[in-house]
Amino acid sequence: MSPKILLSSKEVNIxxxxxxxxxxxxxxxxxxxxxxGIQPRGKYLANRIxxxxxxxxxxxxxxxxxxxxxxxxxxxxxxxxxxxxxKTQIDFLVEDKKVVFIDDVLYTGRSINAALTAIQSFGRxxxxxxxxxxxxxxxxxxxxxxxxRGRQVDAFNNDKVKVQWKGVDAQEDLVLLTESEx
Amino acid sequence: xxxxxxxxxxGIKYINKNDIDLIFETxxxxxxxxxRPIKKVxxxxxxxxxxxxxxxxxxxxxxxxxxxxxxxxxxxxxxxAQSSVKKGETLIDTVNNxxxxxxxxxxxxxxxxxxxxxxxxxxxxSIVNAGDGAHExxxxxxxxxxxxxxxxxxxxxxxxxxxxxxxxxxxxxxxIFALQMxxxxxxxxxxxxxxxxxxxxxGVKYEPNLRxxxxxxxVANMLRVQNERLDVNYFPSTREYAQQYGLDKQxxxxxxxxxxxxxxxxxxxxxxxxxxxxxxxxxxxLNQVENGxxxxxxxxxxxxxxxx
Numbered sequence: 001m002s003p004k005i006l007l008s009s010k011e012v013n014i015x016x017x018x019x020x021x022x023x024x025x026x027x028x029x030x031x032x033x034x035x036x037g038i039q040p041r042g043k044y045l046a047n048r049i050x051x052x053x054x055x056x057x058x059x060x061x062x063x064x065x066x067x068x069x070x071x072x073x074x075x076x077x078x079x080x081x082x083x084x085x086x087k088t089q090i091d092f093l094v095e096d097k098k099v100v101f102i103d104d105v106l107y108t109g110r111s112i113n114a115a116l117t118a119i120q121s122f123g124r125x126x127x128x129x130x131x132x133x134x135x136x137x138x139x140x141x142x143x144x145x146x147x148x149r150g151r152q153v154d155a156f157n158n159d160k161v162k163v164q165w166k167g168v169d170a171q172e173d174l175v176l177l178t179e180s181e182x
Numbered sequence: 183x184x185x186x187x188x189x190x191x192x193g194i195k196y197i198n199k200n201d202i203d204l205i206f207e208t209x210x211x212x213x214x215x216x217x218r219p220i221k222k223v224x225x226x227x228x229x230x231x232x233x234x235x236x237x238x239x240x241x242x243x244x245x246x247x248x249x250x251x252x253x254x255x256x257x258x259x260x261x262x263a264q265s266s267v268k269k270g271e272t273l274i275d276t277v278n279n280x281x282x283x284x285x286x287x288x289x290x291x292x293x294x295x296x297x298x299x300x301x302x303x304x305x306x307x308s309i310v311n312a313g314d315g316a317h318e319x320x321x322x323x324x325x326x327x328x329x330x331x332x333x334x335x336x337x338x339x340x341x342x343x344x345x346x347x348x349x350x351x352x353x354x355x356x357x358i359f360a361l362q363m364x365x366x367x368x369x370x371x372x373x374x375x376x377x378x379x380x381x382x383x384x385g386v387k388y389e390p391n392l393r394x395x396x397x398x399x400x401v402a403n404m405l406r407v408q409n410e411r412l413d414v415n416y417f418p419s420t421r422e423y424a425q426q427y428g429l430d431k432q433x434x435x436x437x438x439x440x441x442x443x444x445x446x447x448x449x450x451x452x453x454x455x456x457x458x459x460x461x462x463x464x465x466x467x468l469n470q471v472e473n474g475x476x477x478x479x480x481x482x483x484x485x486x487x488x489x490x
Contacts, residue, residue: 071224071253076226076487077490082487082488083487086211087210087211088214088215118223120220121218121220122218122220
């Protein structure tokens with residue numbers, strides 16, 4: 001069975017514009033707001049959102065950083081596979097800033113929990129919000145909910161929901177991979 | 183996902199090129215971490231590490247301790263001077279007593295070559311060799327290569343000369359193994375009395391003349407004259423050694439290229455390296471110390487991830 005496509009490229013694009021619009025509505029000129037893409041795959045969503053904010057709304061100099069949470073995860077030595085780190089690139093302090101975490105899929109909430117600890121290495125944010133493209137309902141291990149949500153998806157725990165990005169994967173869409181296809 | 187091929191770091195001899203690449207990639211991330219306003223990650227919060235130093239050390243011990251603390255491990259350290267070793271306890275007994283207090287990893291420096299290897303066969307813990315006699319000092323070998331990679335982009339194809347007391351040096355041996363594994367060319371230089379007789383069997387060149395060696399190389403690693411290990415006179419006098427094998431600014435400037443100068447520390451200023459060279463732009467000695475923490479964090483992190 002081929003992977004099930006949940007959202008097409010066009011639908012993903014419409015959702016991205018809506019998310020960017022909601023972000024601008026709340027943060028206006030982004031003078032005190034920074035965007036943080038959660039590595040590895042939140043980076044692509046964060047880049048696209050920044051691009052839309054700058055191109056469609058003419059807001060320049062939106063600060064964007066990428067946060068790797070590998071060393072802050074709570075499953076070190078509890079996982080069969082070793083954890084592989086990615087690059088953290090945050091060239092500013094988040095002290096007293098409004099921080100928007102951006103990730104592609106929200107599942108158990110553990111990554112965001114780790115990100116909340118990790119971001120403290122860069123200062124004390126005034127406020128932290130969460131934007132996700134996909135919210136996998138009913139699978140949370142922690143009391144974490146998104147502030148900006150692209151689409152809610154119900155999937156079995158063993159399935160994988162993957163966002164494919166233009167320029168990174170074969171094509172841009174959202175796919176559901178059942179266990180045998182992973 | 184990648185992991186180390188070994189459960190202990192006993193020497194560079196026992197690991198492979200993939201391990202070195204993985205350690206360096208991980209160390210890159212930790213170098214970024216230790217330059218943050220808050221330089222700590224919680225990865226190893228349930229790991230306990232014992233640092234057992236049967237030989238004197240300042241820099242290596244501090245560097246290991248700092249690396250462990252930056253990873254949030256619980257750390258206990260002791261040096262032989264204050265321990266029951268003086269009362270006649272054997273190495274295995276000492277370490278097993280420490281392990282019965284639920285320690286997961288042991289970092290050990292010992293004056294006998296092979297001590298770390300021996301320990302790894304006899305106790306249940308992950309062992310990191312922090313120097314065993316004149317055998318190996320793997321984390322120093324790694325951090326030296328990491329520093330070369332940082333300054334020259336890559337280690338492969340580079341020419342490195344190791345100058346000084348090769349005979350008593352564990353740093354030299356770990357460097358030779360690490361550099362060769364990554365495809366660098368290695369030369370040793372020093373008075374013949376301080377060069378092991380069969381050193382060329384390892385595939386390294388020998389050059390008795392310092393100027394010729396420096397003209398050949400991209401990187402010069404100046405080793406310390408280890409007066410404490412020199413039981414007989416290997417060279418007529420310190421003054422003569424400094425004249426023949428000491429690197430000074432005049433010699434460095436007379437080369438028709440810029441080379442990188444390294445030193446594993448502690449420096450004997452005016453003996454193997456003059457003060458103005460040690461403090462010059464070409465010297466990366468303090469970078470080596472900074473990189474030491476990042477590389478040791480990577481080694482400990484990767485080994486700890488294999489503790490079940």
